[in-house]
Amino acid sequence: MHLILFFLFAGFCLAGAINLLLQSHPITSALSLIVVMTSLAVLYLLLGAEFLAIAQVIVYAGAIMVLFTFVVMLLNAGREERTMGSRSARAVGFPAVVAILAVIATVILKAQGLGVATLGEGLTDASGKTNIEELSSVLFTQLLLPFEVTSILILIAILGAVALARHGSGEPQGNRERTGK
C-alpha cells in the first residue's frame, strides 16, 4: 500500500518537475511547482513525518507559491522565449547534472551518518509521543540557539523589506495619505 502510494506520488513529483521545465508559460510553471511541493508533502507523510508534510503544504504550497503566482499575475509576464542551445551541451549536461547530484547526496548521507527511513513507520522510536511533541522538544532544547538566531534573521529580513519599500515611496506614508485625499 505504502509502496504503491510512494511510486504514485513520486511519479507526480517527477512529472510536475519535468512539466515545470518544459512549459513556456510562467504561471503553468508555477502551478507545476505547487504539484511538486504537495507530492513531496505526501512523500514526507509516507515516511511518518506528518508535521513536516503539513508544514510543507502550508508554508511552501500555501504561502510562498501564492506570492510567486501573484508576481507573475501582476507583472503579466509573457511567454518565455527559448534559445536553442547546442545539442552536445544538452547531451553532456543532463547526465553530468545527475552525476553531480548523486555524488552530493551520497556524500551528505555518508558524512552525516544518516540512516535509512522506512516507508510506513514513524520517524521516532518513542511510543505514544507524536511527531510534533518530539520535534518541539528537540527544537526548544538542543537546537534552541540556531532556532532563535534563524527567527532573528527573518525578523531582520522583514525590517529590511519594509525599509526598502518605504524608501521607494519618497515621503513618509502618513503625509502622503493625508495629502492624497
Add this chain to the structure above:
Amino acid sequence: MTILVFFLWSLLKVAVVTVVMLLGIAYTVLLERKLVGRIQNRWGPSRVGPFGLLQPLVDGAKSFLKEDIIPTGVYRPLYLLAPILALGCALISIAVVPFGEPNVGPGGIHFFQISDINIGLLVILGVTSIGVYGIALAGWSSNNKYSLLGSLRSSAQLISYELALGLSLVGVVLQTGSLNLRVIVEKQAEKGIVTWNIFGGLQFVAFFIYLMAAFAETNRSPFDLPEAESELTGGYHTEYSSMKFAMFFMAEYGNMITVGCVATLMFLGGWTSPMGDLMPPPQNILVHAFFPIFWFVAKVFCFLFLYVWVRGTLPRFRYDQLMNFGWRYLMPLAMLNILGTSLWLAYH
C-alpha cells in the same frame, strides 16, 4: 482483508458526508435567503414547496440547465481548473472534522469522522491556504480587469486574515497540547459549558478574533469586498456562468460551514452537550449515538445564523479599513492572546 474493509468503510463515509455537506450547503443558501428576507421585512422564497423548502433543488436544476458560456479571451485550462479547485478545497477539509463520539464500529472504525489524524487542525488550515489558488486563478485566467481586481483583493484578504485566524487558534492548542481535533474536544468535555475553551479555557478574546477573521476568510459581509457589486460587477467570478458560477457559490457556503465546524470544535466543545455530567447519558443506543450529532449541528447552525444576521445588519468595510483592521488590530491582539495564555499556563 483489513485494508479492503477500511477502504470500503472510508468510501461509504466519504459518500455520506459529501451528500450531507452538499445538502447542508444548499439549505444554508435557503436559510440565508429566508433570514435576510425577514430582516428586510419581506418573506424570502416561499413558492416552491412548503415554506419554500424545495427552492434549493430548483436553484440547482436552474444552474445545471443554464447555457455555459466560456468567453474567448480566457486562458482555458486554468479557467476550467479554478472552480474545481475552489469547491474541492471547500469540501475536503470536512474530512478531518469529528461529528460525534468515537463510537467504535465493526473492525475499529470511527463512525463519525472520516479520518482521525494527529495534525487535523493543521490540515484544515493547509487546505484553506490551497483554496486561495481557486480564487486567484479564476480572476487571472478570466482576462478581465474586474475579475483580476476582485481576485487580487480576495487573495490579499485571505492571506492577511489567515494569519490572525491561525494565531487565534494557537491559544487553544497551547491549552490542549495537541493538534488532534478529537483530543481538543475531549479536553473541553468534562463539565459541559464551564470547561468549554471559550469560557473555562479563557479564550474569549481568541474566539472574538477567530470570529472576525472567519468572516474575512469566507469573503462574507462586512468583509465581502472581493465581490462588491457596485465596484467590481461581481468580482472574481464575473466571467463564470452556469454550473461553474454555482461551484464558486457552493465553495463559499462550504467554507462557511467548515469555519463554523472549526469554531464549534475549538471553542464551543464540539459534539459534547453544554450540560456536561449534569445530565445522565441516554440509555438508548441510537439516541446515545445521535445525540452528539444534534449538539454539533445545533452549534454550527448558531454560527451560520450569526453569519446571516451580521450580513443583514452591517454595511461593507472600505478596503483600507479592512487591511488596517486585520494587520494593526487583529494580529497584535492574537499575539497578545498567545503571550497571555502561555504566561497563564506557565504560572499554573
